[in-house]
Amino acid sequence: MKDITRGGQFLVKETKCEDIFTPEDFNEEQIMMRDSVKEFVDKELWPHKDKFEKKDYAYTEECMRKAGELGFLGVAVPEAYGGLGMGFINTMLVCDYISGATGSFSTAFGAHTGIGTMPITLYGTEEQKLKYVPKLASGEWFGSYCLTEPGAGSDANSGKTKAVLSADGTHYLISGQKMWISNAGFCNLMIVFARIEDDKNITGFIVEYDPNNNNGITLGEEEHKLGIRASSTRQVFFNETKVPVENMLAGRGEGFKIAMNALNVGRIKLAAACLEAQRRTVTGAVKYANERVQFKTPIANFGAIQAKLAEMATNTYAGESASYRAAGSIQERIESRIAEGNTHQEAELKGVEEFAIECSILKVAVSEDVQNCTDEGIQIFGGMGFSEDTPMESAWRDARIARIYEGTNEINRMLSVGMLVKKAMKGHVDLLGPAMAVAEELMGIPSFDTPDYTELFAEEKEMIAKLKKAFLMVAGAAVQKFGPDLESHQQLLMAAADMLIEIYMAESTILRVEKLAKKVGESQAQEQIAMAQLYLYHAVDIVSQKGKEGIVSFAEGDEQRMMLMGLRRYTKYVNMPNVVALREKIAAKLITENQYAF
Structure with missing residues (x-):
């Protein structure tokens, strides 16, 4: 279903x-x-x-x-x-x-x-x-x-x-x-x-x-x-x-x-x-x-x-x-x-x-x-x-x-x-539960196990899940602090919006390519996989930067240190992609086909 x-x-x-x-x-x-x-x-x-x-x-x-x-x-x-x-x-x-x-x-x-x-x-x-x-x-x-x-x-x-x-x-x-x-x-x-x-x-x-x-x-x-x-x-x-x-x-x-x-x-x-x-x-x-x-x-x-x-x-x-x-x-x-x-x-x-x-x-x-x-x-x-x-x-x-x-x-x-x-x-989207779970997770000890990323996009999907936690951490703390007055803190809202935008765009790209790879095989979707990875790489950077901007605008002392530490945890790759190689792969396809080829 x-x-x-x-x-x-x-x-x-x-x-x-x-x-x-x-x-x-x-x-x-x-x-x-x-x-x-x-x-x-x-x-x-x-x-x-x-x-x-x-x-x-x-x-x-x-x-x-x-x-x-x-x-x-x-x-x-x-x-x-x-x-x-x-x-x-x-x-x-x-x-x-x-x-x-x-x-x-x-x-x-x-x-x-x-x-x-x-x-x-x-x-x-x-x-x-x-x-x-x-x-x-x-x-x-x-x-x-x-x-x-x-x-x-x-x-x-x-x-x-x-x-x-x-x-x-x-x-x-x-x-x-x-x-x-x-x-x-x-x-x-x-x-x-x-x-x-x-x-x-x-x-x-x-x-x-x-x-x-x-x-x-x-x-x-x-x-x-x-x-x-x-x-x-x-x-x-x-x-x-x-x-x-x-x-x-x-x-x-x-x-x-x-x-x-x-x-x-x-x-x-x-x-x-x-x-x-x-x-x-x-x-x-x-x-x-x-x-x-x-x-x-x-x-x-x-x-x-x-x-x-x-x-x-x-x-x-x-x-x-x-x-x-x-x-x-x-x-x-x-x-x-x-x-x-x-x-x-x-x-x-x-x-x-x-x-x-x-x-x-x-x-x-x-x-x-x-x-x-x-x-x-x-x-x-x-x-x-x-x-x-x-x-x-x-x-x-x-x-x-x-x-x-x-x-x-x-x-x-x-x-x-x-x-x-x-x-x-209104209870249409449960943000409170996940935001509280993220706050609890921040108090715990992070895992230092090296994960096994054998499946396509395993690390990328985990990264998307972490970016969502970064947003929930920042937005949850901001709502708690300002309540209904949040809408008057426009620069904070703008930073949170950029985090939200990148999460939706990056996830949509990854899901599309995953669906495509299952249909035609990974070998036939190499350039699309590269595009999904390249987009995510930039999204992680933006979430990190905007998250930092948001956190320092309203949190101080230990709370600020704890949240910045959490943000680093949620925007950290295990295996950093080779961005230059990704771009070269995508460009080669465009240049060979002499057009937008996707």
Whole structure:
């Protein structure tokens, strides 16, 4: 019987490799879907990158219509509302591979399918869904999401936009200003958040937009941005915009909940949307390194270049492993809830909400990896990398936004630890028991036996278990010391979050490779084994460094000495890996195949 883990439980529970979903598990339908998306990108997007860089918003809109015709906009939409009704993994897969050519299209696609369409499919009434979702799923209409305001960015619930009920009670009049609205220039429908009277929480509304009958809606000029240049981004001004009362989304004051849950889904999909960009960046860098000759040899032969290529590929592989592991967990949760009698709406909402911690972890990790990957891509290209004539420059600029939207990485770091503590308080994840066991273990005498590591990943798995103890030690002591005030100690939360992120990413990579090695044999997975070991090596370093930072921020005297000693014990290898040899092995595979080869 397959064991379904709850969100956040990876920290206190050993996961078997058989219980996770990996890209090697794609079924025939998923492989066909992936290939058709790649074909669309190669045909419609990649050859026209210059149009996106020259702010050709009309071309972005044209490509969105084509994506609608091919069914890509309706992958997550139930068949009853004109979509393909596919599972969560398929939705992730399309988000992943459609994002390979340009961040401009990726942003338009994500804003439309995620925060533009999804709030209606998950919170709309039957009438609202039947009226609007088929148009959005087909690409006849495009959606946008009006949440952010000049004074309300990360603090989404502090928006000043007002909704006033008309005297006859038939409609609301919305007035206010929204900014950074993706797709504003060509949308037909907006999900708008406004406050009714002095309500504690904002309310969501479905607002139709027709430029020929603007109904009090004015658009600002297109924003000029560092990257995602052909993604339409404008301010939207509402001046007593009439919205029928039946266009309220969910109930009064439920807008904040809609916004937060939409962001959870948006976060994991944003992680997916950074993956193909990394794969293509690695491939571009490898090809260039093989072609570029210096000192009478291709630069791919230089160890300094090989180290970069190996690290770029390893982080890409880790991001892929963790993203699809979480997608598989979410899909399982959704399916089990539907089997229990939940509606599609309830099942999807609760399924994603259950793994909100993992969604935040992925958003942070993969958005930072794509930035590093494109940065190293520029470095490998040298002076050419800085030129607009090569794709690295635009890839680097496009990657930068990923650390800001769907909640900044700082917010998501604090959220991941905060949500974990809340889950523990509610009894959904038992952190207290394991944290106390770690505290007791620290008082005992460590074993000096030399362990027998004959099985694949035996030491690596033991190391993951030790890293979890290091996190529990630091987080447990911090919760004990600060209680509810913990959230005001932001630097401590950030350090704990980095520990948590590395544990999930490293474990996901190891489990994926273990599953692969059991399927194809260890000899056929040598480079993947090397990537899992290389990623873990860095994770151990980060846990050690961030653990130290956390401990010295709140512990003193004997307590501090005891915890630092524990941290050294939990981040110590028995057999330190040869990192240079690992990188050389990974790079050799990339260079031989002349592409991202995993």
